[in-house]
Amino acid sequence: MNAPIDTPLSLYIHIPWCVRKCPYCDFNSHAQRDELPEQAYTAALLEDLEQELKDAGGRPIESIFIGGGTPSLFSSETLSAILDGVRQRADLVDMAEITMEANPGTFEQQRFAGFREAGVNRLSIGVQSFSTEQLIALGRIHNGEEAYSAISAARAIGFDNINLDLMHGLPGQNVELALHDLNTAISLEPDHLSWYQLTIEPNTEFNARPPTLPVDEILWDIQEQGMARLSEAGYQQYEVSAYAKPGRQARHNLNYWQFGDYIGIGAGAHGKLSSQEDGIITRRWKQKQPKAYMTAEGRFGGEQHLTADELPFEFMLNALRLTDGFSLELFTQRTGLKLSSVQPQLDEAIAKDLLEQQGPLIRPTTHGRLFLNNLIELFL
Numbered sequence: 038m039n040a041p042i043d044t045p046l047s048l049y050i051h052i053p054w055c056v057r058k059c060p061y062c063d064f065n066s067h068a069q070r071d072e073l074p075e076q077a078y079t080a081a082l083l084e085d086l087e088q089e090l091k092d093a094g095g096r097p098i099e100s101i102f103i104g105g106g107t108p109s110l111f112s113s114e115t116l117s118a119i120l121d122g123v124r125q126r127a128d129l130v131d132m133a134e135i136t137m138e139a140n141p142g143t144f145e146q147q148r149f150a151g152f153r154e155a156g157v158n159r160l161s162i163g164v165q166s167f168s169t170e171q172l173i174a175l176g177r178i179h180n181g182e183e184a185y186s187a188i189s190a191a192r193a194i195g196f197d198n199i200n201l202d203l204m205h206g207l208p209g210q211n212v213e214l215a216l217h218d219l220n221t222a223i224s225l226e227p228d229h230l231s232w233y234q235l236t237i238e239p240n241t242e243f244n245a246r247p248p249t250l251p252v253d254e255i256l257w258d259i260q261e262q263g264m265a266r267l268s269e270a271g272y273q274q275y276e277v278s279a280y281a282k283p284g285r286q287a288r289h290n291l292n293y294w295q296f297g298d299y300i301g302i303g304a305g306a307h308g309k310l311s312s313q314e315d316g317i318i319t320r321r322w323k324q325k326q327p328k329a330y331m332t333a334e335g336r337f338g339g340e341q342h343l344t345a346d347e348l349p350f351e352f353m354l355n356a357l358r359l360t361d362g363f364s365l366e367l368f369t370q371r372t373g374l375k376l377s378s379v380q381p382q383l384d385e386a387i388a389k390d391l392l393e394q395q396g397p398l399i400r401p402t403t404h405g406r407l408f409l410n411n412l413i414e415l416f417l
Contacts, residue, residue: 044298044311044371046096047289048127050082050119051303052108053327059176060242061235065305065325066106074331075115081331083122085302085323090127092310092319093300097128100289101135103157109139113151120156134288136161136200141187142179150194159287161200161231162187166207167221174208174248175235188225198285200229205263206256207235208248215259216266223270228285232263233278277358277409294355295363296371304330305338316373318343318351348372349379353416357409362392362400382415391415 054069101123103116120135136159137152139145149160166172169181179187191199203222205215222230234256237243251259264274272280276294279287292299301308305325311318321340329335343351352372356363365376383399386392391405391412405412 044096044296045099045292046093047100047102047292047297047299048086048098048123049289049299049301049303049306049308050101050103050108051105051301051306051323052078052103052111053106053304053325054110055105055107056110056178057176058242060246061175061238063238063241064106067327069110073110074327075111077331078327079115079119079122081333081336082119082302083126084333085336086123086126086300089300089302089308089310089321092312093127093298094312094314096298097130098123098133098300099130100133100292101129102289103135103137105138107140107145108137109145109148109152113148113155116152116157117155134159134198136287136289138163139187140179141184146183146187146190149191149196153194153196158196159198159200160191160196161202162191163202164222165202165204167218168214171207171210171214171218175204176242185221185225188227197228199227200231200287201225201227202231202233204233204235205259206251208250210251210255210259212255212258212262216262219263219266223266223272228282229287230267230272230280231278232267232280234260275360277406294359295367296352296355311371311373318348318372345374345378348374349382350413350416353379353413357401357405357413360400360406362398364397365399366397379416386412386415 051065053065053067054073055066057068058066135157137157138161140163164184165175165177167181167184172180188199188201201222203218219232235250237247267274267280271282273283274280275286279290298310299308301323303323304327305323307320307322309318309320319340319342322338324330324335324338352368369376383392387394390402391408392399393402401409401412
């Protein structure tokens with residue numbers, strides 16, 4: 038296995054607190070019970086970053102994503118301190134994409150200007166639905182009117198790169214309601230839409246007390262008609278649940294899906310780093326509990342060195358989510374493996390009409406996208 042070649046580097050910053058935990062959420066998030074320890078948590082993040090950068094090989098950071106939880110619960114002054122601390126410790130490429138997740142509530146909207154001034158240049162607003170009834174069913178704390186007004190507020194402040202998170206397949210939702218939500222989102226002209234189906238995840242309230250979700254036939258109709266509507270409105274699907282106006286693909290998420298490297302700092306954050314010297318690729322994660330994370334001795338959660346046998350699956354798990362697939366050269370660059378290590382699986386997937394090859398490009402067929410899990414399992 039050769040050393041990966043010039044793998045790009047991103048930074049993920051996790052802020053784990055929410056006003057309350059949503060019943061469908063399986064992320065590492067914790068309901069806010071006391072005043073947030075913004076200063077102590079910022080110090081822990083920056084100490085964490087200093088340690089991680091020692092293994093990053095001096096590469097510049099190409100994108101930053103601040104996720105949660107609800108990062109917009111932190112003050113704009115704290116966000117500014119975090120981003121200033123990152124700039125003091127690492128090089129950022131010119132015009133680095135800096136995304137922050139935010140909720141549509143009025144409280145968060147009042148902070149949008151401060152976040153932009155701190156250096157955030159891409160806002161990802163967790164709308165989920167424009168129906169107040171659906172939002173209540175999802176346990177969200179904002180209403181439909183706030184969801185609608187959030188993007189207008191962000192535009193007025195000067196954000197020119199905005200993503201909306203929107204769910205479908207919600208409890209009691211039919212095709213008409215789902216498409217009404219989608220059409221409302223499209224009418225607001227976001228630059229990017231993350232449009233995805235609600236799924237019931239383990240260790241969530243919905244898993245313990247499942248809501249009644251639409252049957253498969255309705256889910257299929259929602260998906261089929263919604264994708265057609267997005268295409269008609271000028272949004273290009275470039276990943277399973279990601280749609281963008283031309284040139285507005287999420288650079289940070291593309292780096293994940295193209296098996297790039299990323300540092301993860303914050304409680305429960307995950308990262309992946311490739312050694313530019315010996316080819317070893319390591320996944321690393323941090324302690325989930327915020328109190329433990331804020332102590333230096335309790336910050337580190339664990340790590341796993343990926344073996345040559347594991348790398349094909351790890352690469353395909355990400356790259357095959359992309360509509361355009363990947364180049365054969367990218368597989369070799371990002372894994373350090375020869376193409377011969379996956380040629381039998383590629384041949385089998387092509388024979389089963391799950392993959393197609395066009396010159397140096399490999400991508401899922403329409404059939405392959407419908408049976409993506411089966412396709413990825415070929416590389417286990």
